[in-house]
Amino acid sequence: MNAVILAVLVMVALSLLRVSVVFALVVGALVGGLVGGLSLDDTLSAFNEGVGGGAQVALAYATLGAFAVAISRSGLPDMLANRLITMLGKEATVAHQARVKMLLLVAVLMVAISSQNAIPVHIAFIPVLIPPLLAVMNRLKLDRRAVACALTFGLTAPYMLLPVGFGAIFLNDILLANLNSAGEPLGLEITRGMVPMAMAIPVGGMAIGLLVALLFSYRGQRDYAHKALAANQAQTPAQPHTLGLVMSGIAIVAALGLQLYTGSMIVGGLVGIGLLSLGGIFKWREADDLFTSGMRMMALIGFIMISAAGFAEVMKATGDIESLVEGAFALFGDNRGLAALVMLMVGLFITLGIGSSFSTIPIIAAIFVPLSVQFGFSPMATVVLVGTAAALGDAGSPASDSTLGPTSGLNVDGQHDHMWDSVVPTFLHYNIPLIAFGWLAAMSL
Numbered sequence: 001m002n003a004v005i006l007a008v009l010v011m012v013a014l015s016l017l018r019v020s021v022v023f024a025l026v027v028g029a030l031v032g033g034l035v036g037g038l039s040l041d042d043t044l045s046a047f048n049e050g051v052g053g054g055a056q057v058a059l060a061y062a063t064l065g066a067f068a069v070a071i072s073r074s075g076l077p078d079m080l081a082n083r084l085i086t087m088l089g090k091e092a093t094v095a096h097q098a099r100v101k102m103l104l105l106v107a108v109l110m111v112a113i114s115s116q117n118a119i120p121v122h123i124a125f126i127p128v129l130i131p132p133l134l135a136v137m138n139r140l141k142l143d144r145r146a147v148a149c150a151l152t153f154g155l156t157a158p159y160m161l162l163p164v165g166f167g168a169i170f171l172n173d174i175l176l177a178n179l180n181s182a183g184e185p186l187g188l189e190i191t192r193g194m195v196p197m198a199m200a201i202p203v204g205g206m207a208i209g210l211l212v213a214l215l216f217s218y219r220g221q222r223d224y225a226h227k228a229l230a231a232n233q234a235q236t237p238a239q240p241h242t243l244g245l246v247m248s249g250i251a252i253v254a255a256l257g258l259q260l261y262t263g264s265m266i267v268g269g270l271v272g273i274g275l276l277s278l279g280g281i282f283k284w285r286e287a288d289d290l291f292t293s294g295m296r297m298m299a300l301i302g303f304i305m306i307s308a309a310g311f312a313e314v315m316k317a318t319g320d321i322e323s324l325v326e327g328a329f330a331l332f333g334d335n336r337g338l339a340a341l342v343m344l345m346v347g348l349f350i351t352l353g354i355g356s357s358f359s360t361i362p363i364i365a366a367i368f369v370p371l372s373v374q375f376g377f378s379p380m381a382t383v384v385l386v387g388t389a390a391a392l393g394d395a396g397s398p399a400s401d402s403t404l405g406p407t408s409g410l411n412v413d414g415q416h417d418h419m420w421d422s423v424v425p426t427f428l429h430y431n432i433p434l435i436a437f438g439w440l441a442a443m444s445l
Contacts, residue, residue, distance in 0.1 A: 007029065007032025007314075010028045026311075071251070105146060111129060145425045146217075151409075156395050160203050174361050176190060178361050205436060206433055209429035247275060250275055311362070341439055384438055392431055403423050407422045
């Protein structure tokens with residue numbers, strides 16, 4: 001068997017068995033390297049060389065985590081949650097419940113979208129915002145599967161399209177970097193501006209899936225029992241102070257502006273942290289604790305990305321990527337449509353296993369870029385194939401933050417099943433449109 005295919009199968013199988021993704025990547029790399037004819041020393045050397053390539057992404061995540069912790073100390077996330085809870089608590093008493101339902105869903109969606117860029121706290125806002133809203137949802141008989149779909153869309157679509165916050169990491173630091181790394185020997189060059197333009201069509205498919213979920217699939221009423229929440233799950237958010245809010249706004253604007261100008265989340269995050277410190281949100285001597293807290297929050301995804309970069313480097317060193325490309329070309333002939341569909345399905349399979357689209361790109365870019373060039377896909381179509389193949393499965397993976405986060409907030413009273421109320425709804429409403437619109441974009445760009 002081709003060493004690349006075997007390595008991916010081993011890695012995915014171990015991940016599906018709930019083995020640590022980092023461990024699964026290391027074992028998969030060892031199996032692929034040894035089967036591909038490398039010695040143990042050569043395999044480890046290639047893995048270590050690749051690990052260095054993931055350090056920048058891991059540092060960006062650590063900086064983003066520290067920025068999120070600093071913003072949370074200002075009280076801004078608590079203020080947003082408190083205002084939303086108060087507003088919806090009053091609105092829910094009126095007769096026009098359909099309007100209130102949609103207002104709640106739109107508000108949750110907007111908060112989720114901002115958690116990826118404007119206020120980059122990722123899923124940390126969910127335990128603060130969602131549990132106190134469950135009483136309002138129960139009175140409205142709102143289907144929590146609709147809320148899960150709104151949250152998951154807000155956690156995934158922004159980083160696929162907007163090059164700020166987590167999107168700066170996904171689009172620039174990971175997708176763009178790996179596309180150019182794999183495409184350089186083949187004469188393929190991708191510019192920063194091409195990436196969000198290419199991903200707009202697949203994200204449009206996700207938007208249609210969101211509308212179907214909110215307006216049709218889960219529009220009806222669903223009864224939930226009124227259960228008291230534990231005290232630590234329904235705390236009233238603390239009242240933020242004025243200086244914290246002002247400095248948070250300035251820091252967020254500065255961080256976003258520098259990200260857009262430099263393309264670096266690290267620079268933007270560090271400046272944002274510095275401004276919050278100058279505003280008295282925390283003392284500069286507390287910066288070590290701040291970074292420690294941020295790294296703790298983002299540690300797992302950082303280590304997964306570092307390991308995935310090492311995995312990809314071993315796959316390149318085996319030389320079996322070239323044979324895989326030749327074999328695929330012989331299998332598909334000149335059928336570009338079938339080739340594009342198979343690449344997307346492979347991406348879905350891999351991402352469902354490891355639960356992270358960010359970690360999938362270093363693995364599939366080394367394989368898909370040569371395939372795309374071989375089949376004559378344009379640079380924009382290549383971006384679509386690799387980016388969409390990586391994003392496929394993030395929504396709908398049992399091990400993904402995009403499904404685990406919503407469940408953590410919606411299931412505090414034990415009435416929201418992770419698999420059937422978060423995983424299956426998001427899989428159906430987002431992965432099917434991503435495949436369809438990703439394929440359409442790849443064939444038309």
